[in-house]
Amino acid sequence: MNRKKGLIAGLGLIALLAIYAFLGFYLVPALALKKLPALIQEETGQQARLSAIRFNPFKFTLTLEGFALAAKDGKDLAGFERLFVDLDAVESAKLGGVVLDVIELHNPQVNIERRADGAFNFADIKTKQSESQPDTTDSDGESLALLVHQIAITEGRIGWQDATSGQVLSENLLPLNLSLNEFSTQAASSAPGELSVGLESGGTIQWHGDFSIAPLASKGQLQLEKIGLARSWQLFLQQILPVEIVNGVLGLQVDYTLAQAADGMLTKLSNGNVEIKQLEITENNHGKPLVSLPALAVNGINVDVNQQQVEIGAVSSSDAGISAWLQADGVVNYQALFAGDAAAQDVNQPTAPPAVAEESKPWLVKVDELAFNNYNVHFTDYSLPKPLELQLSELSGKVQKFSTQDSGKLPVQLSCKFNNTGGLKVDGEMSLQPFAGSWALDIHDINLKVFQSYLDPFLKLELVDGDFSGKGNLQLAVAEQLQLTFQGDANLEGLVTRDQLKNVDFLKWSNLEVSGIDIDLAKQDFKFAKVMFDRPYLRFNIKKDGKTNIDDLMLPQTPAKPAPAAKPPAKPAAGKSTEPRVSIGKIELKEGKSDFSDYSLILPFVAAMNSLNGEVSGFSSDKDAEAKLALKGKVYEMASVGIKGKYQFDTGDSDIALNFTNMPLPLITPYMAEFAGYRIEKGQMALDLRYTIKQAQLAVQNKLLIDQLTLGEHVENPNAVSLPLHLAIALLKDADGKINLDFPITGSLEDPKFSIGSLLADVLVNLISKVAMSPFKALGSLLDDDKDFSAVAFAPGSAELAVEESAKLDQLNKALLSKPELTLEIKGIAYQNMDWPAMRFEAVKDVLKKMKSGELRDKGEKVRHEYIELTDDDYKRLLAKFFGEVFPQEMDRSLLGKPRIKANPDSDFYPLAQQKLEGIFPPDPQRLNDLAIARANHIAQYLAEPGGISKDRLYLMATELNQAETADGIKSVLSLSVSQ
Incomplete structure (x- = not known):
């Protein structure tokens, strides 16, 4: 009986096992294979395919093969070749949760697609909302324990496709391999693991570390190798960045720590290193090159997100090329690029009321050393009629101990070449908060010819040559009023400028040295100990119309539009002067030259x-x-x-x-x-x-x-x-x-x-x-005599020279001998009212001589009256005869026969008769003219014969008859002229 019962129990057990095996091996997988795709489609709205499901009810292993989830257009969204799950039932029972020995996922594939409208293909998946969320807690209110001894994903692939840029861009992450051990939802449990992902376009992403759920934490290392930046820009950055990355390889290695805390996640990065090689950035759509960076290395990166701290050991790069330009509208190209991007964002974003600013802790950034070597910066100014190109080559610099919150001094070094001829060196230190710095500057051999384009709009002047150099110390501090001081020296050597109109030199010098420069901008104090010009030269011309060559060099300027009215500037503080103070100790010129011409x-x-x-x-x-x-x-x-x-x-x-x-x-x-x-x-x-x-x-x-x-x-x-x-x-x-x-x-x-x-x-x-x-006064000054040498005085009716007049002519003679170019003009003058009274006696005598001549003629003698000399007896006899003929009623004779005047018989007859007869003679112009001629002749003869004056220097002028009386006496007038 017992054996029979045992047999029946055994057969029953076998039957149960057989049923269990049938259900596990065949019926349940078959039903799941049939129902699961329809259930997934019902839940997601997408088509699902599953090739096979195998379940081992004795080993509790589950295998799913050939799964695919397809969108309505037939394209696969996700899928895998094989999923294997091994459940450890015994250990699960012991744990009171779920223990999985293995989760293996072979050849998983996920296709992520962003369409042209920006929507993702996974947005089509519809999730059915249940009335109640599934309860994942046990009866004690605790979460269900989960332990997975090994999780492995092998040969995975993630596909990315993006059509928002107008062209379809794609990238595949493959192979994707992940291993994670001892993954558990229990506290104080971490799962070590590794992840490696390859990029179809080149490069790999690797991770190794550990991961825990309760609490959420992770620690490990992330490494990126040979990531193509051009592809990354195409896929993810071109909608964000206003520039295009056309080349570049990124390498990154960093240790990280993530830990859950009461106020969020604690995130730290340490021992980070970033390396970028062959980076090339251009304008969008393969425009002008902007940046070419062969190598950039950032080492010793440590980031504490919660403390908002970034520490970097060293940043170094070399051989970079940077292109920049000033556009025709006066905006720098980089400013225009990023300003345009910001403007587009502002347009796309709705206007929101301004939020109240919240005070936030600023990030602290520290860099032990930032160094760059052999940079090349090319700058073009297109705002000028003729674009100007400037180049900084061999640009190298170093900044040490940089900190955004440290007011300490940062050592700074900088050096470069300017247009391959000049150079610049900066050595000093600066602080950031507030910004201030002190630098030693060394500028040498900056050729000014390159700046010609800046001069062209204002002057028709060519900068042919000239090198600027300077050394000194510059101090700068940003405050309410900018503080800037400079002490040093400067010189401009070999300056040559040329007048473009005449093609001749305008202004030049061998050297201009300015020493002892001391400038304080805040105080408006400008001091120069010495300014020395060595061999300066200036050409200055005055044209026919009175304008100068400088006027010709100036180009007319279009008057600027008046700016809108602004608030008047604040008045300066009392006691402070805004007028600049300028002092120059000495301005020295050496061997200066100039060409001056006046064509006006x-x-x-x-x-x-x-x-x-x-x-x-x-x-x-x-x-x-x-x-x-x-x-x-x-x-x-x-x-x-x-x-x-x-x-x-x-x-x-x-x-x-x-x-x-x-x-x-x-x-x-x-x-x-x-x-x-x-x-x-x-x-x-x-x-x-x-x-x-x-x-x-x-x-x-x-x-x-x-x-x-x-x-x-x-x-x-x-x-x-x-x-x-x-x-x-x-x-x-x-x-x-x-x-x-x-x-x-x-x-x-x-x-x-x-x-x-x-x-x-x-x-x-x-x-x-x-x-x-007054020529004779001038002549008299030579003789140290104030006499009037312009006239010679005569006695009335006389042409004879008085002694004192002869002496005066002697002095005049001396002066004339010393000035052989002078000629003397002599004008004889007779004064009727003054000379004629003295000449009438001679007129009476002439009548008497004519009477004598007549008597001699009656006797047969012919003698002209001019040659007759009257004796006293002849004079008296003829005078009485002449008076009796003219005034017979007024004359009689005495008993002895002497003539007498009837009215005055006792007076002397002859004087009265002479006077009476003179009164009947009117002025004789001929006699007066002869007197004037005689006076001029006497002067000329005196100067010529005794004085030695050549007669060709003596000119007798036309005589003059003066009928008026003069207060200054009787004179002949002299005048001077120059022989031509």
């Missing part, structure tokens, strides 16, 4: 000044500053020029002396022709000018010495001043042929009509006119 004159004037040496010291904008000048130079290597004096900047008071010696006068012929219409044939000039300005009152002392001045031919000039220059020059010359002039000029600078040029011209005109109008 009747005759062009061209002069070359050279050997200009000297200095100006004390130049300053200070109120009491006074500059001192001491300059010397030469004109045409012959004339010496000296300038010496002082000038007070605040008041304008000055005392300046200007000295010219050995100036060849023919050089200033154009100005003489313009002024008076004559060329200068010969002569030298020495000029001493002293200009004194005090309280806006000008006083000029002019001392002029002219030696051997000889005028040349006349030049037609309708605007010339009409002056007797030849006579004035002859009179002004001393015995040695020199002219000494000393004349002052005064005037008020506050007079709007004041012009020193006009005053000088007026003085010269007045001087020359005065000399010409």
